[in-house]
Amino acid sequence: KACVRVNSTTGLNLGNMVILIQMKGAAINTTASSPAFGDTATLNSAGNYEVGTICYIIGDSVFLYHNLVNTYDAAASVQLVRFAEYYAANVIDTVKAARWDSAAGTGGVIAIYAEDELILNAPVYADASGFKGGNYLLSNSTCSNALPATNYAYNASFLSPQNGAFKGEGVAVLSTSQTGGRGAPANGGGGGNNHNNSGGGGSNLSSGGIGGGNSSSLGCTTTLRGLGGKALSNWGGKKIFAGGGGGAGHSNNGIAPVHGGNGGGIVFVWTNNLTGNNHTISARGDKGSDSQSDGAGGGGAGGTVILHITNYTNNVVIAASGGNGGNSADGGTIGRCYGGGGGGS
Numbered sequence: 001k002a003c004v005r006v007n008s009t010t011g012l013n014l015g016n017m018v019i020l021i022q023m024k025g026a027a028i029n030t031t032a033s034s035p036a037f038g039d040t041a042t043l044n045s046a047g048n049y050e051v052g053t054i055c056y057i058i059g060d061s062v063f064l065y066h067n068l069v070n071t072y073d074a075a076a077s078v079q080l081v082r083f084a085e086y087y088a089a090n091v092i093d094t095v096k097a098a099r100w101d102s103a104a105g106t107g108g109v110i111a112i113y114a115e116d117e118l119i120l121n122a123p124v125y126a127d128a129s130g131f132k133g134g135n136y137l138l139s140n141s142t143c144s145n146a147l148p149a150t151n152y153a154y155n156a157s158f159l160s161p162q163n164g165a166f167k168g169e170g171v172a173v174l175s176t177s178q179t180g181g182r183g184a185p186a187n188g189g190g191g192g193n194n195h196n197n198s199g200g201g202g203s204n205l206s207s208g209g210i211g212g213g214n215s216s217s218l219g220c221t222t223t224l225r226g227l228g229g230k231a232l233s234n235w236g237g238k239k240i241f242a243g244g245g246g247g248a249g250h251s252n253n254g255i256a257p258v259h260g261g262n263g264g265g266i267v268f269v270w271t272n273n274l275t276g277n278n279h280t281i282s283a284r285g286d287k288g289s290d291s292q293s294d295g296a297g298g299g300g301a302g303g304t305v306i307l308h309i310t311n312y313t314n315n316v317v318i319a320a321s322g323g324n325g326g327n328s329a330d331g332g333t334i335g336r337c338y339g340g341g342g343g344g345s
Helices: none
Strands: 002-005 017-022 040-042 049-058 061-064 078-082 084-091 109-120 266-275 279-282 304-313 316-319
Touching (some): 017 109, 266 279, 279 304, 304 316
Parallel strands (some): 266 304
Antiparallel strands (some): 002 061, 049 061
């Protein structure tokens, strides 16, 4: 039998179906001056998951009936998620995933098991519940066309100036010195570089879009766009991921806060008969923030939807699309031209 230690056993009981899933833990290239920054060296156990059944609980230890198929790194955001279990169920109000909480290492996953049938009279919704988009912080106005901020990683919390806006979150954990800049960290979108470049879109199994560049005819004119998140490998379906967050746009005017969009979460639905009634099961990425006289935010990537269903009745819409990049306007100052954010994949 496998044993998993958890922070809390509240809500867990003998016989419950659960999913064990590792959200993070990938190793990436961390060379700040290289365009290869963020390339995935190895996924390690990131994306590993499996379904189990609880046979015993002692203190903080949860025992499962069978040994684990995969290996997991407890320090890399592993969570145990309980299925909502029914013989038959009717969804009468929107079922929403809890938002991913990167500090707690929990959230972003919905799991539903209905042995006989699941009837949708409302959506099952994990939109914008995955990895977080890059945060907004306001830089001072310092910039240089002669000595531009060309690196792919910076400390996004340093604002004098902020040489690279916050990257979107993904399967890799970043140090403080790597949190900002145009390099995409695995499936997170890169942040726009100084000055007013837009963030890249997050990714999942395909690449995110590149952020728009600074094409101004006056003032700071260097184009250093946030790169789109990099495609992950699902190892033939053996790994699954939340959508990567979009990168933030570089901002020094602050007319509107410019965040990257959150990625979509993860949805499991297991039933013999699904009656769709034209409702949606979704894990879509969120739109990046619009901007005025600043860089715009990249869109979050779509997440993952897994269905184990024998029969379908009536239409059901399955959606895991990425969010659009934010739009960008000149704020009424002619010659200040900043492209929009990259789209999430």
